[in-house]
Amino acid sequence: MTTTYAALLRGINVGGSRKVPMAELRALLADLGHGDVRTYLQSGQAVFSSAHGDEQSLADGIAAAIEKHFGFGVDVIVRDHAYLKAIAEGCPFPAAGLEPKQLHVTYFSAPVTPDRFAGIDRGAHLPEEFRLGDRALYLYAPDGLGRSKLAEQLAKPRITRGLVATTRNWNTVLKLVELTDD
Structure with a gap:
C-alpha cells in the first residue's frame, strides 16, 4: 500500500x-x-x-x-x-475569516513543548499570537510574516535548537492537504 x-x-x-x-x-x-x-x-x-x-x-x-x-x-x-489535514482542521484561529497572509504554520521535525516558548512575552506582541499543535505552531500575524516581531522571536535558535522548522502560509497549508489527498 x-x-x-x-x-x-x-x-x-x-x-x-x-x-x-x-x-x-x-x-x-x-x-x-x-x-x-x-x-x-x-x-x-x-x-x-x-x-x-x-x-x-x-x-x-x-x-x-x-x-x-x-x-x-x-x-x-x-x-x-x-497529518496535514489534521493540522489544517485543528487551526485554533478563525482561518476562514482571515487573509492567508495573516496565518502561518511552522512545521517541526519533532514535538515541541510550551517550555521552549516560556521566554516570549506574548502580551508584548499582541495582536500577534501563536498556539502550539502536533509538531506544529500556528502563527497569527495580522500584518503578515515579513512585519511580524513575534515571528522573529519564534525563529530564534533557543526556540528551534535541535529541530528542523519550516514555515508555510495558510494557502500553502491548504494546498498541501489538497495535493496529498489520495
Missing part, C-alpha cells in the same frame, strides 16, 4: 541562493523510487507517493539525495495527508 506525502524543504530558492529547480527535484524524487511526484511553487514543496511509510527515513533519504545532487544540505520534513 502506498501513501501520499508532502516533502517540505527549508530555505531553498530564496534570495538567489541554494537553487533547487523544481524539475530537477521531481526527477530526483522519482529516481529515489517515489511515484506520482509533483511540486508546488518554487519554495520547496513536493508531493509524492511511497510504500515506505517512515516519514523520518523518507526525509533523511531526500535530504541526502539533495546534498549529493546539488552540493549543499537542505533540511527536509516529510508528512502524510492525514
Whole structure:
C-alpha cells in the first residue's frame, strides 16, 4: 500500500541562493523510487507517493539525495495527508475569516513543548499570537510574516535548537492537504 506525502524543504530558492529547480527535484524524487511526484511553487514543496511509510527515513533519504545532487544540505520534513489535514482542521484561529497572509504554520521535525516558548512575552506582541499543535505552531500575524516581531522571536535558535522548522502560509497549508489527498 502506498501513501501520499508532502516533502517540505527549508530555505531553498530564496534570495538567489541554494537553487533547487523544481524539475530537477521531481526527477530526483522519482529516481529515489517515489511515484506520482509533483511540486508546488518554487519554495520547496513536493508531493509524492511511497510504500515506505517512515516519514523520518523518507526525509533523511531526500535530504541526502539533495546534498549529493546539488552540493549543499537542505533540511527536509516529510508528512502524510492525514497529518496535514489534521493540522489544517485543528487551526485554533478563525482561518476562514482571515487573509492567508495573516496565518502561518511552522512545521517541526519533532514535538515541541510550551517550555521552549516560556521566554516570549506574548502580551508584548499582541495582536500577534501563536498556539502550539502536533509538531506544529500556528502563527497569527495580522500584518503578515515579513512585519511580524513575534515571528522573529519564534525563529530564534533557543526556540528551534535541535529541530528542523519550516514555515508555510495558510494557502500553502491548504494546498498541501489538497495535493496529498489520495
